[in-house]
Amino acid sequence: MADFTTGPLNSVLVANRGEIARRVFATCRRLGYGTVAVFSDADSEALHTREADVAVRLPGNTSAETYLRSDLLIEAALASGADAVHPGYGFLSEKEDFAQAVVDAGLRWLGPPPSAIAAMGSKVAAKKMMAAAGVPVLRELSADEVAEADLPVLIKASAGGGGRGMRVVRTLAELPGQWEAAQAEAASAFGDGTVFCEQYIETGRHIEVQILADAHGTVWAVGERECSIQRRHQKVVEEAPSPFVQAHPELRAQLFAAARDAAAVIGYVGAGTVEFLVAPDGSFAFLEMNTRLQVEHPVTELTCGLDLVAWQLRIATGEALPDAGEPGARGSAIEVRLYAEDPAKDWQPASGTLHAFGMPGVAYEFEVPVGLNEPLLRLDSGVESGSVVGVYYDPMLAKVIAWAPRRAEAARLLASALAKAEIHGVVTNRDLLVNVLRHPAFLAGDTDTAFFSTYGLDVLAAPLASPETERVSALAGALAVAAANRAEATVLGGLPSGWRNVPSQSQRRVLSAGESEYEVRYRFGRDGLVAEGYDGVALISATPAEVVLDIKGLRRTFRIGRHPHTVVVDSPAGSVTFTLVPTFTDPADAVAAGSLLAPMPGSVVRLGAAGVGDAVAAGQPILWLEAMKMEHQVSAPVAGVLSALPVSVGTQVDVGTVLAVVEEVGAG
Known part of the structure; x- marks a missing residue:
């Protein structure tokens, strides 16, 4: 077992990248620890690379060449003078071999003992261990055991998570092919093709319990989170506390007890999460234990007032959890994962330059404020304006978290901030997130793992901008481009470049957005703007960065972002990205x-x-x-x-x- 009681720490290497590396560094700085980053060639200009006290290059781009090379990570820690390694999440965070290698190198492992990681590393073995400890589990099935009455079933990879190697099977005929496909994906992702299946509960809730355990035998259950809204078995929206559990206090006590038992039976030390599937009748079963910090840990931090990374560090130096016991929850926190992906196109990931990234109203970054009273926004992000979203790693851009005394307030604040955010250059799931947060079923707490299929991905992924908003945004975009042309170039002795000697001739600009194309024709007459097909629209002002229009007596402001080949028009009614269509094509x-x-x-x-x-x-x-x-x-x-x-x-x-x-x- 790793030694959690030796001497103080001075410097921490984070064996990870992006948002989680920045999150750990933020706490380290607040507590006075030195910080060491590792970076691939693709991440040479990344924020986490630039923010650390020391950064060590890992040659290559792919995960296999860099962040999955335990030997290079340990060499980096030793060379930089770090005396502890924090694994973050993903990559090698749940590999007991890496944890043991860190300990064997004389470094402190900021995670649970390697033996605990090993115990939970195989979902098959973990379920048997939990069953023996009295924790409810779903019956495990092999491919030849599945009968018609068992359908639907869920095939799962034994050695990993994150949706890799998972398949829902609804007919016996498709089982062999899906089993083979799941094995191939599991082997590729985790180096272990072992899969199993269990009954699939269509409308279950994914509820997890955060635990903290010290090296002195104390185990805390630090609140629950609901993570039921998922795509491809990966979480998209998370919140604490769970609205379902909030309505069933006896269920909370049962979940907490099961989570403590799960941690105790494997001798767990540190921060971890025990995940459960809760059926509509309130019965529940153990899914898995994540022997690391979870992506969604900020909602627990905000509702319980604990810096979980700080407690990982304290526990690793032998500090005991306070005698006062587990903290209670305060208010409600909701987190969304902002991805570079297109939900309407089967969640297709996107890459490219993030030309602009701004989230209005953010009060904290990577921080756990004390004495909360008023609603607030927290941002945990690995990107900024100008960042390049590559193809080598997960496409998550940021986690945006809202806290408020009441759940409805948190949902409203988060939806508003996302809708008004400036996100240019890559397609994101932003509109989907806003639609979910504003959906009546979500606001009523009616969330389960079938949320997207129940309410229709076509509806939930619909653009915030209505067809009419998109049409008016095209006019605003065309006027901003013209304003930019006038500002950037002059002809004929100082006359603006948009000047024409035939006053009746309209200006013309063609812009496309998705499947729609807009031919904007306009001119300026004695009474101002005359735009064909835009009756009741008057121009108040137009600059390259902002256009203000009066639309049938209502004044609307459109913020404009001009980038290579595209114009992004942002307004409270929705953001639209237009491509400037050339007059001639090759x-x-x-x-x-x-x-x-x-x-x-x-x-x-x-x-x-x-x-x-x-x-x-x-x-x-x-x-x-x-x-x-x-x-x-x-x-x-x-x-x-x-x-x-x-x-x-x-x-x-x-x-x-x-x-x-x-x-x-x-x-x-």
Whole structure:
């Protein structure tokens, strides 16, 4: 077991990146510890790299080359003079071999004993251990044990989490194929293809209990969190306390007792989380134990008033939890994960330059304020304006957290801040998050793991900007571009570049947003702006950064962001990103009909059964891309013949790369 009682600490290396590295550094600075960052080549200019006292390069870009290299991480700690290693979450945070190697190197491991990590590292073994300790569990099933009465079932990877290796199976016919696919993904993600399945509860709630355990035998249950709203079995919205548990105090006592028992049976020390699936009738079963700090820990910090990272450090130096006992919850906290992804396109991850990133009303970053009375916003982010969102790591940009004395207040504050945020350059799930936070079912506390399917992803992922808002935003964008042109260039002895000697001739600008294209025509007459098709719209002012319009007596302000090839128009009614459509297009830009283009940068990890010359059915898988920790299936859009397959397993592709060509039957 790791030694939690030796001497003071001086300097902490975080074996991680991005937001969680910054989060740990923030507490270390407040407590006077030195900070050491590690960074891949892709992260050489990242915020966590620049903020640490010392930063150590890990040559390479991929996780396998860098953040998953335990030998390089330990070398970095020793070379930098760090005397402790904090693993963050993800990467090697739940690998007992890494924890033991850190201890063997004479460094302090800021996590639980390696033996505790090992005990919970296999979901199969962990469930058996929990059952023996009297903690409720779901019955484990092997592939040949599943009967019709057991359906639906959930296939899960034994060695990992985060949605990797998970498959919901609803028919016996699809079980063998899904089992094989889950094994392949688990082996790729965790180096262990062991999978199992259990009954899938369609409308269960994912509720977890935060624990803190010291080296003197005291175990605290520090409140519960509800994390039921998920995509691909990954959490999107988290809150504390759970509205369901809040209404059933006896359930809270049972969950807390089960969590303490789970920690005690494995000799747990440090911060961890015990996760449960709670059925609509209030019965519950153990899912897994996360032997690390959770992504969603800020909601517990804000409601319980504890800095969990500070307590990880204190426990690692032998400090005991206070005799006063577990803190109670205060108010309500809600956290959303802001991802660079497009929910409307099967959660397709996005990459590129984050041209602008601003969240209004943020009072704290990575901090646990004391004496809360008024609603507040906290931001835990790994990016800033100008950051590059790459293809090598998880696409989460930030966690935005609201606290308020009442849950409805926290939801309203968080939704408002997100709606007014300035996020330019990459597609995000921002509009989805706002729609969820404002949804009547969410506000009523009716959240379960089927939330997206129950209320419709097409509805929840709909843009905040209505079609009319988008149309008026196109006019605002066109006027801002014209204002910028006038400011940046002059002709004819100082006349503005937009000047025309034929006053009746309209200015013309074409902007596109998604599937919509707007041809904006306008001119300035004696009475001001005359825009074709925009009756009742008058121009108050226009600069390159802001356009103010009077729309049928209501004054609206539009903030403008101009970036290469795009114009982003922000307003309280929704943000719209427009592409400036050129007057002429290059024929060389055209691609062959039937081409399947890469929707994102990534790597080809698997090919389907069809080869060149084979007939394929509509929807038949052609290949799988891996990008940002997830696999994405690329399928034939129509029935036809696979006439070209220019890629192979291992091929790295950019957005728009031709992956395959399917010639439609009867086409031409």
